[in-house]
Amino acid sequence: VITKNLFVEAILPASIIRTLSDDEMNEYRRAFVEPEHRRPTLTWPRQIPLGGEPADVVEIVQSYADWLSASDLPKLFINAEPGSILTGPARDFCRTWPNQTETTVAGIHFIQEDSADEIGEAIAGWLPAVQASS
Incomplete structure (x- = not known):
């Protein structure tokens, strides 16, 4: 390495x-x-x-997962297809979070390199709606 x-x-x-x-x-x-x-x-x-x-990182990740699962904070889930790490059960879990908008872009792991424009458009479309509702 x-x-x-x-x-x-x-x-x-x-x-x-x-x-x-x-x-x-x-x-x-x-x-x-x-x-x-x-x-x-x-x-x-x-x-x-x-x-x-490592146990301390597992604890932090679990804490975030618990919070995101219960929080009504608006969320934008940018899914990648075919994806790599956030697929299968992990992706399905994320999709259960409340008050979430999902969009799918082309990408494996470093999705900004394959779908920068689409990610920007997703944020630009999502953020004003969030701001208008708050």
Whole structure:
């Protein structure tokens, strides 16, 4: 991960439908030019709550899930198709949250790279309705 800049060179492109241009890839590389700058790309994935660990992160995620499930705060769920992580039961769970608008855009994980305009349009259409109702 650190020596080969695996996050930027492999995981990022595999998580986007389209092919990023050389200029776009170079912009992602810019923050991680030196191996010592790549530590966050190793540390952060180790903090993803899998199998009940790390316990403190699991607790935070559960707390947010509980709150979102009960909150009437307006929510915009930007679903990705085909998606990657937020699919199946996790996506179904999110769809149960109250006072939520859902839109679906093309994307795998880094959906802003495949559907930036559609995401902007979804926010632009959703936000005025939320503001008008408050």
